[in-house]
Amino acid sequence: MNKIAKLLAVAGFIGVAQAADLTWTGTESSVWDAAAVNWQDANGTACAWTDGNTAVFPANGTVTNITVSGEVKPYRLIFAGGQWSFGGNSTLRVTDGRFGQKSVDSTVGVTFKDGLTVRVGTGAAGT
Numbered sequence: 001m002n003k004i005a006k007l008l009a010v011a012g013f014i015g016v017a018q019a020a021d022l023t024w025t026g027t028e029s030s031v032w033d034a035a036a037v038n039w040q041d042a043n044g045t046a047c048a049w050t051d052g053n054t055a056v057f058p059a060n061g062t063v064t065n066i067t068v069s070g071e072v073k074p075y076r077l078i079f080a081g082g083q084w085s086f087g088g089n090s091t092l093r094v095t096d097g098r099f100g101q102k103s104v105d106s107t108v109g110v111t112f113k114d115g116l117t118v119r120v121g122t123g124a125a126g127t
Helices: none
Strands: 007-010 013-016 021-024 030-032 054-057 065-068 076-079 083-087 091-094 099-101 109-112 117-120
Touching: none
Parallel strands: 021 054, 030 065, 054 076, 065 083, 076 099, 083 109, 091 117
Antiparallel strands: 007 013
16 A cells, blocks of 8 residues: 555545554664654554654653654654654654644653754645
8 A cells, every 4th residue: 555645536526545654663762764664554564654644653651762864744743652752953844733642641742852843834845
């Protein structure tokens, strides 16, 4: 399955397919880029990041620091729990402009540091 959003034509309507969820499986201080196999798709298959998908970060107390390399473009960020820290002299561009939480865990925390540029917005440009 192609993880990049596809155009769908249904009875004269053209729309964009919803982004797939990729769940973070990387170890402490792993790199988030398009090459490292630090993700798992909905079928449980290990994979590398593909821009346009929703990035899901599970409740995992042992993995908290992630280094973003280059420019990554998640559709949305979703956190199930834990304390997460993102760094690197790179760009994280969230195209739908939303950060979410998959649980009612009030201890979820997210930090951006080390020169990381975070851009959030609506639409494909994500500006």
